[in-house]
Amino acid sequence: MRKHIHFCPTKHTxxxxxxxxxxxxxxxxxxxxxxxxxxPKGSYEHCVALHDDDKVVCFMCRYETTGRxxxxxxxxxxxLVVCPxxxxxxxxxxx
Numbered sequence: 001m002r003k004h005i006h007f008c009p010t011k012h013t014x015x016x017x018x019x020x021x022x023x024x025x026x027x028x029x030x031x032x033x034x035x036x037x038x039x040p041k042g043s044y045e046h047c048v049a050l051h052d053d054d055k056v057v058c059f060m061c062r063y064e065t066t067g068r069x070x071x072x073x074x075x076x077x078x079x080l081v082v083c084p085x086x087x088x089x090x091x092x093x094x095x
Contacts, residue, residue, distance in 0.1 A: 008044035011052045013071035021074050029060040
């Protein structure tokens with residue numbers, strides 16, 4: 001039987017935070033205290049990647065931001081920069 005592969009046509013964040021990297025910048029709550037909602041129109045309904053326009057909310061302190069801003073916060077906190085070799089498809093430690 002042939003498997004169908006679905007590709008999400010909407011824009012995802014350049015850096016995709018791992019589950020363990022989901023920590024609230026305000027109260028330091030862990031991944032289990034976060035919720036994402038508001039996937040952009042046209043996105044694949046089962047897409048697990050973080051979209052630029054997703055809403056990321058911490059249930060502990062009610063901190064709310066976009067997927068893009070959250071990914072940027074995590075990336076900056078880990079001292080990661082855009083990879084010059086692959087021109088934006090990945091991130092490397094800042095030298």
